[in-house]
Amino acid sequence: MKIQYCDDTDTIYIEFRADNIAETRGLDESTILEVDAEGNVCAITFEHASEQTDVEQLQVQGMVV
Template structure:
């Protein structure tokens, strides 16, 4: 899993699986969901992230070894 914040575009990208994207769905005008060929969620993108999420604070639990 990878979390990236792009300050210059105020975009938060969360990748759950590194797979080929087969479909991209707009959940709303500022949120995009990427799916693989089987319909599994691979990533989500949040535009205007600083006003919609807490990009200044990241808390991670349960990291697999």
């Protein structure tokens, strides 16, 4: 899993798996879902992230190393 925040575009990108993307679905005007050929969620993008979340308080919990 990979989480990236780009402050220049105010975008959060969360990648759950690095599979080939078969379809990109717009859930609303600021949220994009990417799925593989079987319909499994591969990634989600939140545009205008600072308007939807508190990007300054990003926390990762339950991390398995």
